[in-house]
Amino acid sequence: MNFDIIRTGRAILHVTDLDKSRAFYEALGFIETASDDKNLFLRGIEEHNHHSLLLKKAETPVVEVISYKVRSEEDLDRLAAFFEKQGTKVKWMEKGSQEAVGRALRIQDVSGLPVEFYAEMEPAERLLQKYHLHKGAKVQRIDHFNCMVPDVEKAYNYYINELGFSCSEYTAGEEEKIWAAWLHRKPSVHDVAYMNGFGPRLHHVGFWLKDPMNLIDGCDVLASMGYGNAIERGPGRHGLSNAMFLYLRDPDGHRVELYNGDYLTSDPDFKPVRWDLDDPMRQTFWGHEAPDSWFEEASEVLDVHSNEKVKGSEPTLKKRKPTFVT
Numbered sequence: 001m002n003f004d005i006i007r008t009g010r011a012i013l014h015v016t017d018l019d020k021s022r023a024f025y026e027a028l029g030f031i032e033t034a035s036d037d038k039n040l041f042l043r044g045i046e047e048h049n050h051h052s053l054l055l056k057k058a059e060t061p062v063v064e065v066i067s068y069k070v071r072s073e074e075d076l077d078r079l080a081a082f083f084e085k086q087g088t089k090v091k092w093m094e095k096g097s098q099e100a101v102g103r104a105l106r107i108q109d110v111s112g113l114p115v116e117f118y119a120e121m122e123p124a125e126r127l128l129q130k131y132h133l134h135k136g137a138k139v140q141r142i143d144h145f146n147c148m149v150p151d152v153e154k155a156y157n158y159y160i161n162e163l164g165f166s167c168s169e170y171t172a173g174e175e176e177k178i179w180a181a182w183l184h185r186k187p188s189v190h191d192v193a194y195m196n197g198f199g200p201r202l203h204h205v206g207f208w209l210k211d212p213m214n215l216i217d218g219c220d221v222l223a224s225m226g227y228g229n230a231i232e233r234g235p236g237r238h239g240l241s242n243a244m245f246l247y248l249r250d251p252d253g254h255r256v257e258l259y260n261g262d263y264l265t266s267d268p269d270f271k272p273v274r275w276d277l278d279d280p281m282r283q284t285f286w287g288h289e290a291p292d293s294w295f296e297e298a299s300e301v302l303d304v305h306s307n308e309k310v311k312g313s314e315p316t317l318k319k320r321k322p323t324f325v326t
């Protein structure tokens, strides 16, 4: 492939009440770069670009798009040519049509997820060493997307063979069918994970924290501000990825993961780690189960061309008991 996708860039989520969303995300330590009565642009303390999370006021909570940053404008042109050759309809978002972001292209990907690519985003002050401004869980940067799709192998094959992603870890079941896969462009465990389930839906957006104690700080601050019921799962340690995690539900039910401590995957001879579907340690290394909501609930997504909700479908692999699903 002749294009270079750098990393997970931003998510655009529709929310019903910007003030409620602002209070929640600021409690976690997100920094507000800009806002108006329709948009709230948020970034982590390490981020040097305008935003990694854009919340838009809307009637219904839904995912507008998940975005990847590419190396250059030329990469956008090459990606567009690639998609068009494959018969995938491309929607160009011209420079100036979106605040803070240059030219971007959007597609409905092989799983039906709304995906965007952009090269340019306005800079913002990096607050990593402005310690007096760090609050809550001290969210540092966006890390990954996790998506529920009905055919994980289809997504896996496409992102690896066509878009140049690499696999760090995966879960296999009967006949070695891939149940879930963690794929990356940046040298970490993932930029995107796909899990078997009703979809396409966005399961969560993962944000990186500087250390595990920040997960506890996040819980303490949320609880003391009356957001205790936003804590859905964790803190805990994943088997898969080895990272520490905390799953939260925002005021509209969108799920965010606070995440810390995976490992380097840059070596070309790194061998993907296989987990068996029946190994309970892969989802939570310490063995405790996730709640049913974590397996069943996820955010619906929009069609980039029609702006209608994408109709989901049941997974091709048969359902397993939630305790055996990561």
Ligand SMILES: [Fe+2]
Residues within 6 Å of the ligand: 144, 145, 146, 204, 206, 257, 259
């Ligand atoms: Fe995650």
